[in-house]
Structure formats: C-alpha cells, structure tokens
Amino acid sequence: MNGRSPDVPPAFEVRTSRATLPVAHACSIFQIIVMPPHADLFALSPSAKARCEWIGGKVPVILVDDLYVQPDAVRAFALELPFTPAATHYPGRIAQMCEQNPSCETLLRWARELATATLLSICPLYANGRSIARFGEVVTDFAIVDVHPSALSPKQRIPHVDAVPAFGLIYLNREERGGTLFFDKVRDSEPSATGYYTASGASYQLLGRIEPRFNRLAIYPGTVPHSGDIAGEWINGDARFTSPRLTQRLLFAP
Known part of the structure; x- marks a missing residue:
C-alpha cells in the first residue's frame, strides 16, 4: 500500500x-x-552531475547535463504559459510560473546550494560592495528569443551584464538555437552594425561559448559580459515563433 x-x-x-x-x-x-x-514535472534526474568548465580560461561555468527526468514535458509545459514582452532589454518574451510547484521548489533549493558550494568557492562575487558568502534566494522564469535581428534596439546589439551576481540557464531546445557567448570588454561599446553580437569586434573580444546541449543547466557569473549566440535562418523566419529558442532562467541573489 x-x-x-x-x-x-x-x-x-x-x-x-x-x-x-x-x-x-x-x-x-x-x-x-x-x-x-x-x-x-521538474524532478531532477539521478544521472545529473555537476562539473566546472572555464570559458576562455577566465569565466567559470558550472554545467549539469541531463538535468530533468522529463525535459520535453518541461518544454511543452513552458510553451503553454502566457508570455509577455520583457520589461528589460531581453530580445524576446518572458513567462512566470503561474502557481507554486513542489518539484520546482526542490529544484530551486538544490540549485541554490549547488551554486553556493561550487561557483562561490572558485569565483568571489559581490553585492553592494560586500562579498557574498552564500546565495539566499533563487527565482525562475522562462524566456523566448524572438526579436528579428533588424528590430533589435541598440542595447540589444551589444553584450550585457546581469542585474544579479549569478545567473543560470537551462537549455530546452532539441534543435540548434544557440548557446551563450562570453566576452572581454576592450573599450566603451558601440552597437553592432546589424543583428546580434556573436563575434569579436572593436569593443568586445570573444572568450568562448557554452554549448546549448538539450536539458543542460549552466550557472555562471552575471558580471561577465555575455550574449545569446543567436544566428541562423531560424531567427530570420517563422521558426523563431513556431519552434522558438526556449530557456528556463535562474536568478541567484544573496
């Protein structure tokens, strides 16, 4: 029984x-x-294991492959949520979780402890001028990139830093929809002439890329300039709506 x-x-x-x-x-x-x-829905796979990689020898990234037991179900669930245009300079739309979910709450607690034990041990981070000893809060949402390259605002055409000290992405695309690029800032930035910033330029030098493996979680310092690796025919056509680049975002705060 x-x-x-x-x-x-x-x-x-x-x-x-x-x-x-x-x-x-x-x-x-x-x-x-x-x-x-x-x-x-958000149950963690027993085969999920964390490791650290250094992007360009400078940026530590905590990677967890095979994160979810049901990643396709997570994607299907997320795409049914009500997405609205992002209030920030994100080039697409955002959806919040509409209700509390026990397995999602477990995920967030696990991710908070993972980021505290791994990322903070190798990469000192600060908030309001003070060193962060541990993360106290993690919130999550879902994000879709669907802004045509020709419609980007000037701030959407350069790498950015996040408003939180650490950021997490769960890649939820079986098709190639682009990973995450990291850059060194060389000088004050000028927007790229057209489209998304995906290569070295006069203002930013490309350090490397997180490969967007399906069902992969990546946690990284939000203070390093970065950008979505958005390129290909899909972002110029209907595929950006019919089969969009979908990620689940985790925002870590002290």
Whole structure:
C-alpha cells in the first residue's frame, strides 16, 4: 500500500485533521488537496552531475547535463504559459510560473546550494560592495528569443551584464538555437552594425561559448559580459515563433 486511499485519484493528496468538537461528535475531517498533474514535472534526474568548465580560461561555468527526468514535458509545459514582452532589454518574451510547484521548489533549493558550494568557492562575487558568502534566494522564469535581428534596439546589439551576481540557464531546445557567448570588454561599446553580437569586434573580444546541449543547466557569473549566440535562418523566419529558442532562467541573489 502507498498510503493513498484506493478511491482517490493519483492527482489528489488526502490529509486528515481532528476537528475540535464535543466528544460525542468528534470525527475526522478529510481535506482533499488538489495537486496539479505536473507536480513532479521538474524532478531532477539521478544521472545529473555537476562539473566546472572555464570559458576562455577566465569565466567559470558550472554545467549539469541531463538535468530533468522529463525535459520535453518541461518544454511543452513552458510553451503553454502566457508570455509577455520583457520589461528589460531581453530580445524576446518572458513567462512566470503561474502557481507554486513542489518539484520546482526542490529544484530551486538544490540549485541554490549547488551554486553556493561550487561557483562561490572558485569565483568571489559581490553585492553592494560586500562579498557574498552564500546565495539566499533563487527565482525562475522562462524566456523566448524572438526579436528579428533588424528590430533589435541598440542595447540589444551589444553584450550585457546581469542585474544579479549569478545567473543560470537551462537549455530546452532539441534543435540548434544557440548557446551563450562570453566576452572581454576592450573599450566603451558601440552597437553592432546589424543583428546580434556573436563575434569579436572593436569593443568586445570573444572568450568562448557554452554549448546549448538539450536539458543542460549552466550557472555562471552575471558580471561577465555575455550574449545569446543567436544566428541562423531560424531567427530570420517563422521558426523563431513556431519552434522558438526556449530557456528556463535562474536568478541567484544573496
């Protein structure tokens, strides 16, 4: 037996509490808590293991391959969320989680401890002028890149740094949709003439690239200039809408 009533569907959990009533009328009141069908959607794969790689010998990146048990289901779920234009200079749309999810909360706790134990041990990071001893909060959302190269704003045509000290991306594309590029800033930047910034230029020198392996998590310092490796026919045509570049983002804060 698994402790669940045989008459209750698997999508429900049953909890029992004792009511405060006169002894003659004491009874058990059953509270049926509805759990969403995707309650274990973000379950971590037992084969997921972390390692560190250095991009260009300068940027530490924590990589975890085969992160999720159900990565295709995560992608399908995410694409059903209501995406809206990003409020920042992100070249696309963002979707928030619409409800709490037990397995997602487990993921965020695990990612927070992983980033604290690995990234902070090899890469000192700071917030408000103070060294970060551990990460205290991680939030997540989903992001789609779908802005045509000709429609980019000036700030979208140069590498950027993040508003948080560390950032995580989970790549959720089986098709090639581009990884993440890191740069050294050489001088004050000028926007690229056209399109996304994907190669060395007068203002930034390319250090290297995170390969966008499907179901891969990458955690890196948000303080290093970086950009999505957005190139190819897909970003110029309908594929940017019908089969978009989708990532799950993790934002780490002290």
